Amino acid sequence: MDALKLIAQDSMKAEKLQLEVGDTVKVSVNIREGDHERIQMFEGTVIARRGSGVSETFTVRRVSYGVGVERVFPFNSPNVKQVEVVRKGHTRRAKLYYLRDRVGKAAKLREVVK
Numbered sequence: 001m002d003a004l005k006l007i008a009q010d011s012m013k014a015e016k017l018q019l020e021v022g023d024t025v026k027v028s029v030n031i032r033e034g035d036h037e038r039i040q041m042f043e044g045t046v047i048a049r050r051g052s053g054v055s056e057t058f059t060v061r062r063v064s065y066g067v068g069v070e071r072v073f074p075f076n077s078p079n080v081k082q083v084e085v086v087r088k089g090h091t092r093r094a095k096l097y098y099l100r101d102r103v104g105k106a107a108k109l110r111e112v113v114k
Contacts, residue, residue: 008053008054011054011076012053012054012076013075013076017058017075017083018085019046019058019083019085020046020049020088020091021046021047021048021049021091021093021094021095021096022045022046022088022089022090022091022096022109023045023046023085023086023087023088023089024043024044024045024046024085024086024087024089025043025044025045025046025060025083025084025085025086026041026042026043026082026083026084026086027041027042027043027060027071027073027080027082027083028040028041028080028081028082028083028084029041029042029073029079029080029081030078030079030080030081039081042060042062042071043062043086044060044061044062044069044071045060045061045062045089045096045099045109046058046059046060046096047059047060047061047070047095047096047097047099048094048095048096048097049094054076055074056074056075056076057072057073057074057075058072058073058075059071059072059073060073061099061100063107068100087111088111088112089109089110089111089112090109090110090111090112091109096109
């Protein structure tokens with residue numbers, strides 16, 4: 001069991017991402033196409049977080065050309081280069097799956113006022 005914990009510790013990233021459900025984020029993802037690599041941006045709302053430790057993930061949703069697109073990103077993946085929080089959203093739920101049924105301005109969240 002200790003060997004598994006050591007392997008898990010090595011694969012964890014040094015800095016912890018400071019994002020919460022409801023935040024709008026820009027995720028920089030490393031994409032491999034054949035023999036070359038590029039970085040692709042994916043911007044959307046964080047609708048869920050799950051897991052803990054090495055297997056922790058977050059789900060980002062956006063609407064692209066009228067079609068809802070969701071991607072699940074592992075926190076500790078080497079392919080996730082950077083996560084930038086664009087705006088903080090105010091929520092009262094841990095999972096925002098109800099946004100899947102909303103269209104247009106109804107799918108927006110209030111911004112946190114500091």
